[in-house]
């Protein structure tokens with residue numbers, strides 16, 4: 676009699692055992708994969724978050740006002756409920772609000788507003804900006820970065836974002 680049927684049964688069994696092992700391995704790996712990927716997906720979803728930063732009533736049409744942006748932040752695998760993300764300059768324009776990040780687009784120092792001369796000034800390398808955020812002098816490669824704003828029940832909210840420094844084009848990085 677031939678040994679072939681027994682050989683082919685053994686081969687089929689090996690294939691089945693291999694497939695079974697692969698399936699069990701995949702099932703066991705799923706929690707680990709989701710543990711690694713989940714924070715990345717959640718942080719990607721944060722891009723559209725709006726952060727309340729001030730009361731519309733407290734803002735001026737004449738001079739910008741600096742306010743901190745504080746919000747929950749998920750950093751890798753932990754969540755902090757109140758992290759200072761940055762500072763924005765707000766200026767009322769009728770019922771709307773103009774917002775600029777306080778981060779200088781040269782190297783990221785915080786810009787101040789000079790009321791007497793009506794311009795923003797960076798203390799690090801002396802870049803200057805108009806009240807609208809356009810470059811007036813110094814090494815800054817572009818103007819201050821504007822942020823989207825909206826007013827909800829008298830509260831001003833900004834869509835906070837950061838932008839790449841040292842480049843002329845405005846590139847949002849998170």
Ligand code: FES
Nearest residue numbers: 779781782797800
């Ligand atoms: S960081 Fe503002 S001019 Fe250099």
